[in-house]
Amino acid sequence: MSYEPMDVGPLYGGDRPILPTDRQLVVDLLTAAHADSRLTDWDFSMRMNAVNAARTFDDLIPLTRDLMTP
Numbered sequence: 001m002s003y004e005p006m007d008v009g010p011l012y013g014g015d016r017p018i019l020p021t022d023r024q025l026v027v028d029l030l031t032a033a034h035a036d037s038r039l040t041d042w043d044f045s046m047r048m049n050a051v052n053a054a055r056t057f058d059d060l061i062p063l064t065r066d067l068m069t070p
Contacts, residue, residue, distance in 0.1 A: 015056055026051050026060050033067045 030051065034044040047063045054060050 015058060017056060018054060018060060022057070022060065023051060023054065026054075026064055029064050029067060038067060 027048070030039065030044060030047050033039045034041075039047070050063055051060065054063075
């Protein structure tokens with residue numbers, strides 16, 4: 001799995017700081033994906049660590065990209 005999306009960065013607002021509510025939305029999405037068995041225990045743990053370390057949208061976007069349906 002690649003965590004390097006191409007449509008992020010300052011041009012797309014990816015350098016904006018995240019708010020606690022942004023972080024919580026990602027936590028909720030990851031928790032639901034884990035409960036649905038779309039994430040392994042290891043992947044869930046790694047992504048949750050990354051969520052806690054995130055400071056900008058560029059940090060969060062790659063953590064959920066593969067969980068979104070087109």
